[in-house]
Amino acid sequence: MATIAVPVAAGNSLAAVKPKHRAKNRPGESLHSQRRLEAVDQQVKALHYRKMGLTYAEIADRLGMGSPQTAWSAVESALKRTLQEPADDVRKLELGRLDAMFMPVYADACRGDLAALNSALNIMTRRARMLGLDASVRTENRTDLTANSAAGVLIVGGVMTPEAWAAASKEQSNG
Structure with missing residues (x-):
């Protein structure tokens, strides 16, 4: 198999391609083993040839x-x-921004500022979504047929006052 040197411009993201762990790698093999580094080098060359317009058959032939x-x-x-590498960098940057926004809002939320509490929850939700922390939500569709539903009447519970909300929250925290 002939080795072909493929020019890669300095600063090009391909020049810094790192091997990543995959299921078919050998157990216990270093991420920077010679075999893995050669595989990444071959991937970089294949991508370069593809950018030049070569077909996959031509790439396979040239790279053996x-x-x-x-x-x-x-x-x-x-x-x-x-x-993936630029996406990881952007994700880190965004998480840092969310953390910076969260700090002052959290302090105000702890003092009872409802607007700050809402903002803190929004930031926490966004952060959890970015990190993939939210588990899949399983929903169950149930229909409760009561005597009133046949007549087309929908019974909705009353709106909670702030005092009732605080009492329910306190009760839930205690028990």
């Missing part, structure tokens, strides 16, 4: 890969890696 499917997999792996 077994099939066009292998070349396609190499290109896909390189693309995923180059897209």
Whole structure:
């Protein structure tokens, strides 16, 4: 198998492609083993050739890969890696911004400021969503048919006053 040098411009995200752990890697193998580094190098070359307009069959031939499917997999792996790294950086930046916004709002929310409480909850919700902390919500659709429903009457509970809300919250916290 011939080794082909592919020029990669300095600063190009492909120059800094790092190997990532995948299920088919050998157990106990270092993330920076020679085999993995060579695989990443081949992925970078495959992506470069694809950008030049070569077909997957041509890429496979030039890089000594077994099939066009292998070349396609190499290109896909390189693309995923180059897209994931900037996304991780943006995610870190956004989490830092949310943390900075949360600090002053949280202090006000703890003092009873309802607007600050709402803002804090919104920030917490956004942060949890970004981190994937929210579990899937399972919903169950139930219909409660009562005597009043046949007549088309919908019975809705009353609106809670702030005092009733505070009492219910206190009761829930205690028991």
